[in-house]
Amino acid sequence: MKAAVVVFPGSNCDRDLAVAFEQAGFDVSMVWHKDSVLPEGIDIVGVPGGFSYGDYLRCGAIAAQSPICQAVVEHANRGGYAMGVCNGFQILTETGVLPGALLRNAGLKYICRTVDLQVATADSVFTQGYAKGDVIGIPIAHHDGNYFADADTLAALKDQDRIAFTYGDNPNGSVDDIAGILSENRRVLGMMPHPERAADDGHGGTDGTAVFRALAGILAPA
Amino acid sequence: MKARVHVMLKNGVLDPQGEAVRHALGAMGFDKVEGVRQGKVIDLDLAAGATEADVTEMCEKLLANTVIESYSIEMK
Numbered sequence: 001m002k003a004a005v006v007v008f009p010g011s012n013c014d015r016d017l018a019v020a021f022e023q024a025g026f027d028v029s030m031v032w033h034k035d036s037v038l039p040e041g042i043d044i045v046g047v048p049g050g051f052s053y054g055d056y057l058r059c060g061a062i063a064a065q066s067p068i069c070q071a072v073v074e075h076a077n078r079g080g081y082a083m084g085v086c087n088g089f090q091i092l093t094e095t096g097v098l099p100g101a102l103l104r105n106a107g108l109k110y111i112c113r114t115v116d117l118q119v120a121t122a123d124s125v126f127t128q129g130y131a132k133g134d135v136i137g138i139p140i141a142h143h144d145g146n147y148f149a150d151a152d153t154l155a156a157l158k159d160q161d162r163i164a165f166t167y168g169d170n171p172n173g174s175v176d177d178i179a180g181i182l183s184e185n186r187r188v189l190g191m192m193p194h195p196e197r198a199a200d201d202g203h204g205g206t207d208g209t210a211v212f213r214a215l216a217g218i219l220a221p222a
Numbered sequence: 223m224k225a226r227v228h229v230m231l232k233n234g235v236l237d238p239q240g241e242a243v244r245h246a247l248g249a250m251g252f253d254k255v256e257g258v259r260q261g262k263v264i265d266l267d268l269a270a271g272a273t274e275a276d277v278t279e280m281c282e283k284l285l286a287n288t289v290i291e292s293y294s295i296e297m298k
Contacts, residue, residue, distance in 0.1 A: 057284070057285070058287055061284060061287065062284075065283075065284060093289070094287065099289075100289060101287055101289040101290045103231075103235070103236070103238070103290060104238050104239060105238070106236065106238050107238070108238050108239065108242055146236075146238075148235060148236075148289075148290055149289075150289075173236070173238070
């Protein structure tokens with residue numbers, strides 16, 4: 001199995017995401033933002049957290065226009081798998097691959113702590129390792145994680161069972177406690193919490209490991 | 223040629239920064255403030271021949287996120 005992790009100027013979770021993929025059994029290649037093509041034969045592309053381009057203009061706005069993001073959009077449009085974590089989620093919404101947007105936290109503070117997430121659907125390659133309703137502890141670290149979508153988009157997310165994770169105790173004002181969502185074809189995940197920061201005993205928790213293990217199990221060649 | 227772009231959160235989208243400013247003004251005794259919305263101003267220096275349509279395209283593609291923001295353009 002092969003994964004690619006995109007690196008932007010200002011990414012700071014790229015290595016963590018790569019290690020989480022590697023520990024699940026992926027061969028990982030890092031892809032620079034100026035590259036215009038993804039490596040051949042990859043099974044999934046990860047868009048990591050951080051502060052791409054210094055969060056200038058809006059979080060993720062400038063990264064979304066980078067050459068590699070055009071390739072990520074094409075990959076997703078072809079039905080390829082992708083996951084965006086934190087700034088990666090912001091970037092995927094800015095590209096339009098995922099609906100909605102991430103606003104400034106309602107409390108205006110940067111929040112960095114482990115929160116309880118509820119698994120809202122187990123029906124995806126990303127969440128199949130959990131049961132619906134499981135409560136897992138995953139770190140968040142963001143200033144702009146307040147998920148917003150208009151009423152029609154929210155209705156579609158609910159009707160199509162595309163809300164992947166919700167917060168137990170909403171830390172940032174996200175509408176309907178949404179912490180992560182899936183694309184319509186369920187092959188793209190965006191989430192503000194960091195499963196790659198709960199993927200090793202040294203992290204103080206391993207509740208995120210199931211995301212990567214499930215991906216590895218499902219994407220493995222038969 | 224210059225253009226000034228105003229970008230604001232759409233009506234109905236909570237503006238926590240504007241709310242914080244409103245609270246601060248209230249705490250300072252400015253009791254006639256009923257609402258605050260905070261936005262951005264972006265000034266563009268444009269080459270001759272640039273049109274408002276060009277700036278509109280810039281707004282749609284980069285300067286504003288039309289999921290949450292509205293924009294207006296002043297050509298000068």
